Every structure is written in C-alpha cells, then in structure tokens.
Amino acid sequence: MGAREEILGRIRRAVQDAPEVEIVRGYRTSVPVEDVVGRFAERVGDYRAIVHVLPSAEVPGKVAELAAGRRMVVPGGLEWSGAVAEAVPGETVEELDAADGVITGCAVAIAETGTIVLDSGPGQGGRAQTLVPDYHLCVVRAGQIVASVPEAVARLDPARPLTWISGPSATSDIELNRVEGVHGPRTLEVIISI
Amino acid sequence: MSGTFLGMPGNFPKNAAEAVQDSQLRYNLRKATHTIRGKRAAVVGELPDWQELRTAGQTIKDHTLRHLDRYLVQLEEAVTRNGGRVHWARDAAEANRIVADLIKQTGETEVVKVKSMATQEIGLNEALAKEGIAAYETDLAELIVQLGDDFPSHILVPAIHRNRAEIREIFLGKMGDAPADLTDEPRALAEAARLHLRERFLKSKVAVSGANFMIAETGTLVVLESEGNGRMCLTLPETLISVVGIEKLLPSWRDLEVFLQLLPRSSTGERMNPYTSTWTGAVEGQSFHLVLLDNGRTGVLADEVGRQALRCIRCSACLNVCPVYERAGGHAYGSVYPGPIGAILTPQLRGMSSELDASLPYASSLCGACFEACPVAIDIPEVLVDLRAKAPHGRAERAGMKAAGWVLNDEVRLARAQRLATRLRRLVPKRLPGPLSAWTDTRDLPEIPKESFRDWWERDGGA
Numbered sequence: 001m002g003a004r005e006e007i008l009g010r011i012r013r014a015v016q017d018a019p020e021v022e023i024v025r026g027y028r029t030s031v032p033v034e035d036v037v038g039r040f041a042e043r044v045g046d047y048r049a050i051v052h053v054l055p056s057a058e059v060p061g062k063v064a065e066l067a068a069g070r071r072m073v074v075p076g077g078l079e080w081s082g083a084v085a086e087a088v089p090g091e092t093v094e095e096l097d098a099a100d101g102v103i104t105g106c107a108v109a110i111a112e113t114g115t116i117v118l119d120s121g122p123g124q125g126g127r128a129q130t131l132v133p134d135y136h137l138c139v140v141r142a143g144q145i146v147a148s149v150p151e152a153v154a155r156l157d158p159a160r161p162l163t164w165i166s167g168p169s170a171t172s173d174i175e176l177n178r179v180e181g182v183h184g185p186r187t188l189e190v191i192i193s194i
Numbered sequence: 195m196s197g198t199f200l201g202m203p204g205n206f207p208k209n210a211a212e213a214v215q216d217s218q219l220r221y222n223l224r225k226a227t228h229t230i231r232g233k234r235a236a237v238v239g240e241l242p243d244w245q246e247l248r249t250a251g252q253t254i255k256d257h258t259l260r261h262l263d264r265y266l267v268q269l270e271e272a273v274t275r276n277g278g279r280v281h282w283a284r285d286a287a288e289a290n291r292i293v294a295d296l297i298k299q300t301g302e303t304e305v306v307k308v309k310s311m312a313t314q315e316i317g318l319n320e321a322l323a324k325e326g327i328a329a330y331e332t333d334l335a336e337l338i339v340q341l342g343d344d345f346p347s348h349i350l351v352p353a354i355h356r357n358r359a360e361i362r363e364i365f366l367g368k369m370g371d372a373p374a375d376l377t378d379e380p381r382a383l384a385e386a387a388r389l390h391l392r393e394r395f396l397k398s399k400v401a402v403s404g405a406n407f408m409i410a411e412t413g414t415l416v417v418l419e420s421e422g423n424g425r426m427c428l429t430l431p432e433t434l435i436s437v438v439g440i441e442k443l444l445p446s447w448r449d450l451e452v453f454l455q456l457l458p459r460s461s462t463g464e465r466m467n468p469y470t471s472t473w474t475g476a477v478e479g480q481s482f483h484l485v486l487l488d489n490g491r492t493g494v495l496a497d498e499v500g501r502q503a504l505r506c507i508r509c510s511a512c513l514n515v516c517p518v519y520e521r522a523g524g525h526a527y528g529s530v531y532p533g534p535i536g537a538i539l540t541p542q543l544r545g546m547s548s549e550l551d552a553s554l555p556y557a558s559s560l561c562g563a564c565f566e567a568c569p570v571a572i573d574i575p576e577v578l579v580d581l582r583a584k585a586p587h588g589r590a591e592r593a594g595m596k597a598a599g600w601v602l603n604d605e606v607r608l609a610r611a612q613r614l615a616t617r618l619r620r621l622v623p624k625r626l627p628g629p630l631s632a633w634t635d636t637r638d639l640p641e642i643p644k645e646s647f648r649d650w651w652e653r654d655g656g657a
Contacts (some may be wrong), residue, residue: 004282011262015495026246026251028242094396120478149284150451153448158447161471163471166469168468169421169469174383174384182334184389184421188572
C-alpha cells in the first residue's frame with residue numbers, strides 16, 4: 001500500500017467514532033470604524049513606516065519628491081509611473097539588487113492592523129520586486145482600505161500569490177528587542193491617497 | 195520523531211534542576227517571557243471578540259481533524275491542479291528521503307531553509323547532510339542556533355537562551371564574514387546577519403520551508419514571518435519544497451480570517467506580523483513540491499482526549515505564560531516542542547517508553563495558564579492528567595494507588611480511615627520509607643485535624 005492510502009486509512013480509523021463538530025462563528029466579520037483612513041495611518045505608523053495622507057491630486061507630486069535621487073523599479077500598470085524620474089528595470093534579481101527602491105500600489109489595506117496586501121496585480125509587480133530593493137514606496141487609495149481582517153480576506157483572491165505587509169521587516173530574536181530591517185525593505189513609506 | 199535530541203539525557207526533573215542553576219538563562223527567560231506576556235495581553239485586550247475567535251479557531255480545527263482525510267484529498271487535488279506536486283510521508287525517514295531525492299533531482303547541493311518545526315522534528319538537516327546536501331537556516335534565531343551548534347529552546351524565539359554577548363561571540367567565531375568590530379547591539383547583530391545571508395538568498399536555487407496553514411478548498415499555503423527570510427526563500431529560488439504536518443489544514447479560504455487574527459496576537463503579541471505570504475501551487479515559474487507529513491500524528495488523532503493537541507498553531511503563547519518553562523527553559527524538555535504543548539505532544543508523538551518522555555506529563559503544576567492563553571483552547575491540563583494515567587508507573591506506586599483507591603472509593607472505609615487518622619495524627623510520618631520516599635519528598639501532607647468533618651457533622655449536626 002502506498003503512503004497516501006496508508007495515511008488516509010489511518011485517519012479514517014482514528015476518527016471513526018469521533019463526534020461531529022460544528023464550526024461556531026460568533027466573531028465580528030466586519031468592524032465599524034468611523035475613520036478607516038485615520039486608523040490605518042496610525043496603525044501603519046506604529047510599525048515605524050513613514051506615512052503621508054494626501055488628496056489624490058497631490059500624490060504625483062509627492063511621489064516625484066520621494067522618488068527623486070532614487071533609481072526606482074516601476075511595475076507595469078502603475079497609475080503614478082509618470083511621476084518617477086529615474087525608472088530602472090526590475091526583472092532579474094541582479095537588477096532588483098541594483099535598484100534603490102520600488103513603488104507600487106496595493107490590492108487592499110487593513111485599518112485595524114495597519115496592513116497592506118499586494119496580489120501581483122497591475123501596478124504591484126512580482127513578489128521579488130517588493131522584496132529585494134531596500135526601499136518600498138506604496139500608494140494606497142482610501143477606497144482600498146477596509147476596517148478588519150475578515151473584510152480583507154473576503155476581498156482577496158487566493159489564486160493569486162499574496163504578500164501581506166505590516167511595516168518593514170523586523171526581528172525580536174535577540175533578547176526580544178525589536179530591531180527593524182532584517183531582510184526585505186528596511187524602509188516602508190506609505191502615501192494614502194484620499 | 196527523530197533523534198535530534200538524543201543527546202538530552204535523563205528526565206525533566208533532573209534537566210530542570212540543572213537548568214534553574216543557570217542564572218543567565220533564568221534572566222533571559224524571565225525577561226523574554228514577561229515582555230511577551232504584556233504585549234500579548236495588550237493586543238488580545240483590543241479585540242472584544244477574542245473569546246469568539248478562540249471558539250471559532252477551536253471548532254474549525256476540530257471539524258477539520260474529524261474530516262481530515264476528505265480535506266487532505268481536496269488539498270491534494272487543488273495543489274495539483276495549480277501545478278504543484280504532492281508527496282505523502284508516513285514517517286521522518288520517508289519524508290527525509292523524499293526531500294533528499296527532490297533536491298538531488300535539481301542537481302543542487304545547497305539549500306536555504308525557512309524556519310520549520312516539522313523539518314526539525316524529522317531531523318531533515320542531519321539527513322540531508324548525510325546525502326551531501328548542506329541546508330542553511332535563514333531565520334536569525336535558527337542561524338544563531340546552527341552556528342552555535344546548539345539546540346533550539348523555544349518554538350518562536352529559538353535562541354532566547356542566548357543573550358547579545360553570546361550571539362556576538364557566535365557570529366565572530368562562526369560566521370566567517372562578520373565584521374571584526376562587531377558590537378553586541380541587537381541592531382548591529384541583525385545587520386551582520388542581513389549581509390551574511392543576502393548573498394545566499396540571491397543565489398539559491400532550492401528552498402525548503404514549512405507552512406503555518408494549508409487551505410483545502412484552494413490548495414493555498416500560508417507562511418507568517420517577521421524578518422523577510424521567508425519571502426526570500428519562498429520567492430527567489432526555482433524550486434520550493436514545503437514539508438507540512440497533516441494537521442496544519444484548514445477547510446476554506448475564509449477560515450484565514452480567524453487564524454490571521456489568532457496567530458500574530460498570540461505569538462509575537464502584535465496586531466499583525468510583518469510579512470505573510472500565500473501561494474497556490476507553482477507560482478511565477480517556480481517548481482513546487484508539498485510533502486505531507488504524518489510521523490505519529492494519526493496516532494495522536496486516534497486518542498479521544500489527546501487529539502486536541504493537533505489543534506496547535508505553534509504560537510508559543512503557552513510557553514510564554516508557563517511558570518515551569520519560565521524557570522527551566524526549553525532544553526529541559528529534550529524535544530523540538532518544549533513547554534506545555536511539548537509536554538502533551540512529544541509523549542504522544544514519541545510514546546512514553548523513554549524516561550524523558552514519561553516525565554514530560556509531570557513537567558507541570560497544572561496551573562492552567564496555558565489553557566487560558568491558548569488561542570485554540572487546547573485543554574492542556576486535561577491532556578496532561580490523561581497522559582499521567584497512561585504513563586508507566588513503578589510497582590510501589592501502583593500498589594499504593596490501588597490501596598488508596600480501595601479506601602477512597604468506599605464511604606464506610608473512608609470514614610474509618612479518616613477517624614483513624616485523626617486519632618493517630620501525631621504519629622503520621624511526613625516522609626514515607628523506602629521507594630515511597632520520592633513520593634513524599636515532593637508533596638506536603640496537610641495538617642490533620644483533631645476531628646474529621648464527618649465526625650464533627652455527626653456530633654454537631656450543623657446546628
């Protein structure tokens with residue numbers, strides 16, 4: 001008998017007299033937050049990301065300002081690509097390692113946890129593009145911000161590779177002292193476009 | 195489970211007695227556990243529906259285990275449909291063989307690893323080394339443990355037994371490319387690790403990972419992390435091999451809404467961990483292999499009381515609140531899984547034929563703090579007591595318990611015994627002789643009153 005059949009057989013025998021279990025969902029599936037933008041900005045800031053809240057008309061100007069002097073990877077389909085002065089290719093690992101930063105949009109953002117989720121869709125790039133460069137500038141449109149985790153999960157497509165980002169990378173492995181910036185971008189800067 | 199910890203001798207009481215003498219370890223552990231307890235309490239306190247989330251987590255896991263065969267088949271179909279390959283491993287040896295063969299097929303002799311307790315459990319690194327394959331840990335703590343030729347002592351922060359000065363020594367001695375003027379500032383140490391590993395990440399062709407969750411409905415795997423080494427290993431290499439215990443399954447995508455709240459808040463005491471990656475099958479041109487691991491889990495599943503241990507999402511909240519773990523540290527448990535969860539999982543996975551494993555259900559004061567902290571409501575004390583009953587007991591103890599049972603089970607005998615005790619109370623020894631002395635050495639006899647309650651009630655009648 002192959003391993004698969006043996007394991008499945010063991011499972012069936014193990015649970016044959018076990019009681020049925022009904023899933024109980026008493027938790028909140030949506031959270032009433034009056035100011036999702038404010039809550040999101042605050043919570044992302046808690047992770048030591050740099051946050052700007054701007055009217056949409058001012059966003060290209062801000063992007064230009066922050067991208068100045070940086071060789072930025074600009075994924076296809078990005079709304080604000082025109083504002084980036086020096087765009088560099090980011091297809092190979094070498095190219096990504098040579099770049100100074102990357103700019104992306106996002107798929108959804110979560111106010112309660114200060115999380116940005118990328119799904120490799122238009123304007124977000126492949127997974128490596130937001131991983132290898134040291135600086136990640138992310139533009140989040142206010143309409144993309146939901147209040148809670150359940151609401152975000154409902155909006156996301158599991159068939160796409162997802163990257164949930166909550167601040168720059170960090171470790172607490174050394175005496176439980178939190179240190180920002182291990183692997184992954186050490187600086188995360190967020191523009192919330194309202 | 196493999197013999198990664200065969201070097202651990204004796205039993206828990208002996209190991210713990212030694213460990214509590216190590217004041218550096220005591221200091222590290224106390225600081226670490228107290229810090230994290232506070233953080234966890236704060237973020238859990240923020241959620242008014244925390245208990246409902248726990249109940250959902252518990253019932254989702256129990257439901258999944260009840261139908262584990264169905265969900266595993268569904269998972270296999272979904273992963274395969276999306277270009278991944280699924281392999282089944284009955285035990286550690288089989289899993290190691292599968293992984294080694296997959297790596298050999300790529301022609302590579304070096305792999306990078308994301309932290310995975312399942313791969314530690316099966317002793318993968320050692321097995322690969324025997325096949326001439328070097329497995330490099332990329333988690334900062336696992337790196338510290340690997341370079342220091344040491345054993346992990348905690349599920350989440352495996353190098354918690356090391357302070358910054360010790361870590362600096364290890365890096366200077368074993369890293370090879372650590373700067374000569376390396377200080378012991380955590381920031382500097384993290385930077386040294388970053389540079390040391392970055393080169394390896396950008397060049398690696400094969401990665402081995404575990405997973406926190408697998409979604410049966412969609413074939414999606416989920417990995418939560420903080421440092422970014424996970425993303426490096428999952429994203430950059432051409433071939434990804436994930437070794438995952440069969441109990442890490444969830445039925446549907448929706449269920450993540452529960453666990454992505456329970457896990458970060460319970461483990462690192464954050465609202466959300468820095469990076470979570472999810473992927474389905476073969477992504478962005480990568481080759482993906484999933485190795486499903488049994489290695490004793492089906493045995494645990496068969497136990498009516500013990501199977502709740504399979505709900506575990508490896509958050510380590512139980513370790514952080516345990517007064518015993520705080521003082522003894524992880525190594526005393528002699529297992530990949532230390533602390534309260536280790537005390538119930540290890541004896542079930544490995545059996546209790548060794549002195550060490552038979553002592554693990556007793557590595558507890560049954561205070562229940564772990565049960566309260568557990569995000570999936572595993573009643574650890576209940577399982578501990580059940581395991582104590584199942585553990586091997588010496589003849590003297592069994593005889594003593596049988597005699598005690600004979601008295602306690604009968605009202606008349608009990609009343610007589612109590613009356614006798616009150617009469618002879620000045621003669622009852624604090625310490626029993628011979629083989630029974632060990633029993634009384636760790637237990638205090640309560641003060642025996644002049645009159646038993648029954649006798650008082652009969653005499654006085656509660657008037």
